[in-house]
Amino acid sequence: MERRRHKRFNVSENALAFISNAPCMIHDISEGGMMLQSVVLEDEPADTLKLDIFVGSDNFYLQDVPVRLVSRSRRPSTVPFSVVQVKCYGFKFGELTEQQKSRLDYFIARNVIGEA
Known part of the structure; x- marks a missing residue:
């Protein structure tokens, strides 16, 4: 049974989230949270932290987004013969300011590439 309240969208490859200065690819996003991938x-x-969202091609930067870790998993690399494990993290957004909500809506409008 699907527990999500918000529709999820795949995100373009040039969108990153930073956790303690470590870049993570934003796999998908909704108004309620996001899935990140990292190697x-x-x-x-x-379990709770603040992360930054960055899109270089759009000069977009959203700082100190409060999130709560809700899932973690590992996936094999899509590169043949690679031993690299891709770590996946599901985050739920915390209490966002009105400005953060507005910027997040802008990010979703400009950087999604279809439903997840």
Whole structure:
């Protein structure tokens, strides 16, 4: 049974989230949260934290987005013969300011590439 309240969207490859300065690819996003993928995070992220969202091609930067870790998993790399494990993290947005909500809506409008 689907528990999500908000429709999820795939995100263009040039959108990144930063956790403690470590870049993560934003796999998908909704008004309620996002899924990140990383091969560089060595330590597990904290259960609650603030992250930054960045899109270089759009000069978009949203700082200190409060999130709560709700899921974690590992997926094999899509590169043939690679031993790299892709770490996936599901985050739920915390209490956003009105400005953060507005900027997040802008991000979704400009950077999604279809429903997830």
